[in-house]
Amino acid sequence: MERAHRAAEAKPGDAAVRFLEGVILLDQRHDAEALGLFQRMTQDFPDLAEPYNKVATLEARAGRLDAARTALENALRNDPGNATARANLGEIHLRLAVQAWEAAASAVPQDALLPPAEMRRAIDKMAAYKLNVMHVFPEGDPDALRDLVEYGRDNGITV
Numbered sequence: 001m002e003r004a005h006r007a008a009e010a011k012p013g014d015a016a017v018r019f020l021e022g023v024i025l026l027d028q029r030h031d032a033e034a035l036g037l038f039q040r041m042t043q044d045f046p047d048l049a050e051p052y053n054k055v056a057t058l059e060a061r062a063g064r065l066d067a068a069r070t071a072l073e074n075a076l077r078n079d080p081g082n083a084t085a086r087a088n089l090g091e092i093h094l095r096l097a098v099q100a101w102e103a104a105a106s107a108v109p110q111d112a113l114l115p116p117a118e119m120r121r122a123i124d125k126m127a128a129y130k131l132n133v134m135h136v137f138p139e140g141d142p143d144a145l146r147d148l149v150e151y152g153r154d155n156g157i158t159v
Contacts, residue, residue, distance in 0.1 A: 015045045022054060031058050042074070049079035056088055065099065068092050 018041055025034035035058040041051035052075035059068040069092045075085040 015041065015048060019050065022051070026054065026058070031061060034058060047078055049075040049082045049085055052078070053082070053085050053088060056092070060092060060095070065092055065096050069096070
């Protein structure tokens with residue numbers, strides 16, 4: 001870790017060296033330090049997608065799903081074909097859906113919602129659908145992806 005830190009200090013303009021330092025911090029669970037480093041990278045290298053993806057990972061790990069979603073949307077603006085960011089964004093959307101369902105479950109009568117087992121099956125179907133879409137469109141063509149999702153929704157297609 002110390003070698004990576006010294007290398008990053010010696011070459012502050014080298015995105016790869018700084019990224020490596022952040023990955024080491026992330027792997028060692030120094031989340032606050034890693035988050036700060038990756039956030040600085042998004043400012044210093046705003047066109048790179050990967051620092052945003054790592055920011056999202058750390059924000060999600062801390063339970064800040066809205067911040068994770070924003071970071072992944074920024075990553076995809078920079079690199080629309082980034083399959084990792086696209087898959088991570090799908091996962092964040094699923095987690096946000098679960099949060100919304102749990103909030104609704106505590107606010108309305110239980111008979112107004114899907115039973116928990118049915119909700120879990122619906123979430124699993126969405127996850128499987130996401131994986132199938134990622135397999136069919138590994139390069140993440142956003143227009144084709146959007147068309148497929150809308151077609152599936154409009155025609156009641158399930159997986």
